[in-house]
Amino acid sequence: xxxxxxxxxxxxxxxxxxxxxxxxxxxxARTDAEWTMPSRDYGATRYSPLASxxxxxxxxxxxxxxxxxxxxxxxxxxxLVVGDTMYVVTPWPNVLYAFDLTRADYPLKWxxxxxxxxxxxxxxxCDSVNRGAFYLDGKIIYNLLDGHTVAVDGKTGxxxxxxxxxxxxxGETVTMAPLVVxxxxxxxxxxxxxxxxxxxxxxxxxxxxxxxxxxxxGPDADMGVRVDTFKPPYDSGANLGQRTWANDTWxxxxxxxxxxxxxxxxxxxxxxxxxxxxxxNPEDRPGDNKWTSSVLARRPGDGLLVWAYQFTPxxxxxxxxxxxxxxxxxxxGGHTVKALxxxxxxxxxxxxxxxxxxxxxxxxxxxxxxxxxxxxxTGRPAVDPTKQTGVSHGNVKGICPSLEGGVSPASPPAxxxxxxxxxxxxNNLCMDYLAAHANYLKGTxxxxxxxxxxxxxxxxLGSFIAWDAARGVKVWENKEPFPNWSGAxxxxxxxxxxxxxxxxxxxxxxxxGKVLSKFKVGSGVxxxxxxxxxxxxxxxxxxxxxxxGDWALLSGDxxxxxxxxxxxxxDFLKDIARxxxxxGIVWIFGL
Amino acid sequence: xxxxxxxxxxxxxSIGLCSCARQSAPSATTGVVPPAxxxxxxxxxxxxxxxxxxxxxxxxxxxxxxKQGALLFTTMNCDGCxxxxxxxxxxxxxxxxxxxxxxxxAEVFSTIYYGxxxxxxxxxxxxxxxxxxxxxxxxxxxxxxxxxxxxxxxGN
Numbered sequence: 001x002x003x004x005x006x007x008x009x010x011x012x013x014x015x016x017x018x019x020x021x022x023x024x025x026x027x028x029a030r031t032d033a034e035w036t037m038p039s040r041d042y043g044a045t046r047y048s049p050l051a052s053x054x055x056x057x058x059x060x061x062x063x064x065x066x067x068x069x070x071x072x073x074x075x076x077x078x079x080l081v082v083g084d085t086m087y088v089v090t091p092w093p094n095v096l097y098a099f100d101l102t103r104a105d106y107p108l109k110w111x112x113x114x115x116x117x118x119x120x121x122x123x124x125x126c127d128s129v130n131r132g133a134f135y136l137d138g139k140i141i142y143n144l145l146d147g148h149t150v151a152v153d154g155k156t157g158x159x160x161x162x163x164x165x166x167x168x169x170x171g172e173t174v175t176m177a178p179l180v181v182x183x184x185x186x187x188x189x190x191x192x193x194x195x196x197x198x199x200x201x202x203x204x205x206x207x208x209x210x211x212x213x214x215x216x217x218g219p220d221a222d223m224g225v226r227v228d229t230f231k232p233p234y235d236s237g238a239n240l241g242q243r244t245w246a247n248d249t250w251x252x253x254x255x256x257x258x259x260x261x262x263x264x265x266x267x268x269x270x271x272x273x274x275x276x277x278x279x280x281n282p283e284d285r286p287g288d289n290k291w292t293s294s295v296l297a298r299r300p301g302d303g304l305l306v307w308a309y310q311f312t313p314x315x316x317x318x319x320x321x322x323x324x325x326x327x328x329x330x331x332x333g334g335h336t337v338k339a340l341x342x343x344x345x346x347x348x349x350x351x352x353x354x355x356x357x358x359x360x361x362x363x364x365x366x367x368x369x370x371x372x373x374x375x376x377x378t379g380r381p382a383v384d385p386t387k388q389t390g391v392s393h394g395n396v397k398g399i400c401p402s403l404e405g406g407v408s409p410a411s412p413p414a415x416x417x418x419x420x421x422x423x424x425x426x427n428n429l430c431m432d433y434l435a436a437h438a439n440y441l442k443g444t445x446x447x448x449x450x451x452x453x454x455x456x457x458x459x460x461l462g463s464f465i466a467w468d469a470a471r472g473v474k475v476w477e478n479k480e481p482f483p484n485w486s487g488a489x490x491x492x493x494x495x496x497x498x499x500x501x502x503x504x505x506x507x508x509x510x511x512x513g514k515v516l517s518k519f520k521v522g523s524g525v526x527x528x529x530x531x532x533x534x535x536x537x538x539x540x541x542x543x544x545x546x547x548x549g550d551w552a553l554l555s556g557d558x559x560x561x562x563x564x565x566x567x568x569x570x571d572f573l574k575d576i577a578r579x580x581x582x583x584g585i586v587w588i589f590g591l
Numbered sequence: 592x593x594x595x596x597x598x599x600x601x602x603x604x605s606i607g608l609c610s611c612a613r614q615s616a617p618s619a620t621t622g623v624v625p626p627a628x629x630x631x632x633x634x635x636x637x638x639x640x641x642x643x644x645x646x647x648x649x650x651x652x653x654x655x656x657x658k659q660g661a662l663l664f665t666t667m668n669c670d671g672c673x674x675x676x677x678x679x680x681x682x683x684x685x686x687x688x689x690x691x692x693x694x695x696x697a698e699v700f701s702t703i704y705y706g707x708x709x710x711x712x713x714x715x716x717x718x719x720x721x722x723x724x725x726x727x728x729x730x731x732x733x734x735x736x737x738x739x740x741x742x743x744x745x746g747n
Contacts, residue, residue, distance in 0.1 A: 121681075444712060567679045
């Protein structure tokens, strides 16, 4: 039933393409062989229908090709495969490689090396990551860490346009993967630790010109809110993005966009999550602080806000909601629901009606204690008052999850329409939280917290789980000795793929979680596996190795490239440097 | 995501310090900052180092100024990149006794005043020389541990 609905979406897209003449709409209907978008499809399912590799034969998976990217930063994101070419974007300095999949050894067709400011390395809060490129209309579109979006000709590697979208001097960097809908390139900025005034922009696909800019907080006029068209399910009134902040604290309130964006062509809505509220001391910004830690639904054409829902009102724990919004049609209570599923940093997995934003299911998927539950009628969490942070609360101990999240928003889940299950990495860390008043100084960090981590309950630090989002229950769990930071891939062969922080790449049975094969890939995996069919007709799985993406997690002792920066290991993660070190490698596995 | 440890501070104190540093900046700057700073670690072609002015920390070894500098380290959000106690985060550890751009008073001054190319902002404009020297005094007061190049898991 779900499968039929997905097919309908594909046909709908094709029809849209035919009727409007839009080349963009046809993109989602490309062949099963390809992977042309960051999350493979507009619904961000990371499901590949390819089935040659199955639970029966996955034991025979082995590496068939590797490539050193020459870059050490955390290799989040994923390659793209378009026709006979594989595209790889590296962390800063954001090199774009194009590999020829038709020839032995996959030699490079070309590489594109943009001039990216090194200053961006220090302005990115956590590491110089990039979460991937988008292919459409012959163009590879991606973001540069120093605040630019580029379009590169997919055949020649020639730069078609380059647009400055963000201001490094204000603490903005760009790590997210763009989404292209029709002729709009949707982009946003990181900088929740620098007091940015978070935004989303729509660029023209042909020229790169900025067509609209809307903010994620602030007055209606800035937010792209019209009273007649904005219908949040649990709130009402004008200027919510301004009224829910004390004084003018919204001006530096954060709400960055550093994950991905998804799209429903039938509803013509784009969905994305916003990051934390700034600064980290919540008493510096009384109020709900809308729309930080929220999901926003907008029109791609003009950016107008249609609905918004806040997962964590008055964010007091750095609970970004930038994790993927996965669109799937689920059967809930006997009815088919156009659902949006989101695994939040705050430890709850949410299932929403994606037309209205109303909450259907909200249950913890990882150990958490900051909220007792989420009220489905009001949409609000029942916060445990002993876990409320702020200067007046002193050092609040033992909050779970830590601000690394029950899952990192950098670790996108997958959804299989065959098993009807969602698959995601999780972290099992807790934290103490000592807030301090923060001093805004443009272009410098705006935080105010001391928050040491410790392992969560159960004696493991992470896991990979299968989740039933219709019921809000965990179906199986593979526990890991370290936090799990990779994205997920699930295939038509009912195999689910993920990587571990200590450098294992794992294939497991999507129905049971049983590990079918694993291979040590040289560095911890924080990237997202993809699957494609190469010109030789065979199915392959590709993934980046290359630990990084979070300096709190890794404590810096992962490095070997800088003799002037020697650090002690993190006390909660003592052994990780024993098993892995930095270094970007592209791996391809086959049978 | 942010540093594991950061020092708390009061806004009142921070505003006082900042405005003080700003007021003293213009007069103190003139004639003090040299056109070039020499780095001990850099090689000199022909064995001859280029000419450069000298920079002398007026507060070298002053524990009271170092304490002020610790407060300034938080007020100016240095800890946001270098971590609480300057123990490292996205920016390098400043308390490990190893230096990317030199660890003498003059070299640390130059780094803070003018900035560095991987995202270290130039704080000379907002802090002035007196403010920068206060920070230098704090950073130089951090006790560097014994340099142990080996990390071993043998026997674990």
